[in-house]
Amino acid sequence: MLATLLLHLALGLKREDGLRLTIDSDNADPVLLMTLPGESAAAVQIIFPEHVSARTREGSEGEHLYLYRPGLDSDRPAWKRIGQSLQYERELPHDIHMLARATMQNDGVLFHYEFTNRSNVAWDMIYAVTDPRMKSILQDVRLERTYVHHANGFDLLASEEPRFSLPARFVASYTWPVPKERIEKRDGITHYSKSRAVDEPLIATVSSDGKWVAASFTRTVGNVWSNPELTCQHVDPQKSLPAHATVTLEVKFLVMRGTLEDAQRAFQEQRSVLK
Secondary structure, eight states: OHHHHHHHHHHOEEOTTSOEEEEOTTOSSOEEEEEOTTOSSOSEEEETTSEEEEESSTTSOOEEEEEOOOSSOSOOOOOEEETTEEEEEEEEGGGEEEEEEEEEETTEEEEEEEEEEOSSOOEEEEEEOOEEEEOGGGOOTTOSSEEEEETTEEEETTTTOTTOOSSEEEEEESSSOOOSSSEEEETTEEEEEOSSOOSSSEEEEEOTTSSEEEEEEOSOOSEEEEOTTTTBOBOOOOEEEOTTOEEEEEEEEEEEESOHHHHHHHHHHHGGGOO
8 A cells, every 4th residue: 555655656747836636545446636736635636537438329328338436446557657647548348448648737637538449339429527526725515616608708607596405416508409407306416507508618616715716628518517516527528439440538627826717718729729
């Protein structure tokens, strides 16, 4: 256990301003911890990924190819540090290979997934759910500091349901249509859908002291959403995976001193280079 902890600390990444990205030694499955400058406790726990799912054709039932399990009972991946990146590889069912890489950048972390299909089966859809969970000054259980962007500017994700009950999930459509039933209870969780679609695949949370902003974005996605109890941010893109082909999915997670407008500028500058 001590050897594993020391190895994970040695593999950790550090930004110029002191922000740190380390491997969570309390979990065998891939989890990263982000610690703000001058702090000792993590401000973000990133499950990397929470699950990988796929389906062979439209309308068919999806399948979990991988599902995160908390704790130490799983097999640890062989982590590698390459420059300012932490990465590992994993064999998934149906002869699919995954490479997962987290690269520290000056304003956050780029999450990169490569899926290589070695079989004759074509998959209509595959995706990996990057799951950053806010803690400390970034936690926002009442969604009073978590925003999405519409054509007329930023608005709280939960602006239409400020007095919601937990457990809950708040969803804002981007390319997918807004559901006809805006409030639905499924599996004991109340799902709240915004009545207006967002115009950017971006979700952002401002810290309780107003000094930091954490935001997730991707190139395009069906919707963005959060579970307020976890203050997680989801912008999980999907792609098809043909037989004997490789596809790449990327999500950027910003953590920066600044404002919502600063996060939006970073999104607008970087979105086009994401895969």
